[in-house]
Amino acid sequence: MLLKAAATVLTLLAAGAAAVHVGGHLKNPAAPLHPGVLGTPSAVSSPAAGWLKLSPAVRASDVQTVTSTYAS
């Protein structure tokens, strides 16, 4: 009985310590994108597995594409 109680207390202590540790290492949303070369992170978005940057001369849209640069 004493062993069960000790094991329970130990488990609770370990869980509590883990929670404190994880809470202290939350992902920083302001961290620079990887790879870090993309020098102006505020202007760069990563909508999927890549990085996009558009100047004011190009607008993104939700309209269905008529063609793409992946034609071949």
Next chain:
Amino acid sequence: MEEARFEGLGSTCHLLGVGLEQGRLSWGAAWVAEMHHRFSRFEPDSEISRFNEKAGHWAGVTSELEQMLRAALDAYQLSGGLVHAGVLGSMLAIGYTRSLAVGPTAAVLTAAAPPPPLSQLLEVDTGRARLQSGFGIDLGGIAKGWLADRLASELGENCLVNLGGDLFASGGGPDGDGWPVGLGAVTVLLSNQGAATSGTWRRAWAQGAVRLHHLIDPRTGLPAVSDLSEVSVVASNAVDAEVHAKAALLLGSEKAAAYLDVHAHGWWLAPQSR
């Protein structure tokens, strides 16, 4: 809106036009087929094949070939030497000796070597050009971009010409606010702009354990090794987009963004893990 899809230049081509008759697009498709026969290195009687055969001597060239050779020299300068049309020797060495629809031949990588600067290999004068003996020109994407720009200017004020992924969008498109074009994982509206994608995952094959692809790095003479798998670029025309996409891919992620910030209207970079 009228459109036409067809195979040409070793790729899939797509022409679209607002206010254009279907016959005009059919004319465009026929023009692309003619250009393929004139400028494909896989056609033994093409102008570029005959020009390569005359390496070491001044050869007469048509206006179109002269302009494409000048575009190749411009691309070399614009890209700081990364886009080099004189890498035909490496293309042949890696087995890209014929259309990949037929299949590559055995690679002999020891025969691949970095070429001298293009400006030392190629001289272009009015109506004639000279290539240094022992080298060959592969116009590749430069030709596709140049032809897309040229055809778009011929077809009309509101059209889109996509030649194997090198495209030029002219005018406001079907709704007047730009042609909706897929660029990486997003859609962008293009008007009087070009776009292109360069990647190492297309036109790629394996020889044993060695993975080969068509994008030659002139610094090594071998298929490029990059931490980017593809780069898509929007620029003022198709040939510039082609040049900058290829240069950025060769530069790799550490330098590509800074390079494209200077040269491109917009860009998409995909890492190699894609």
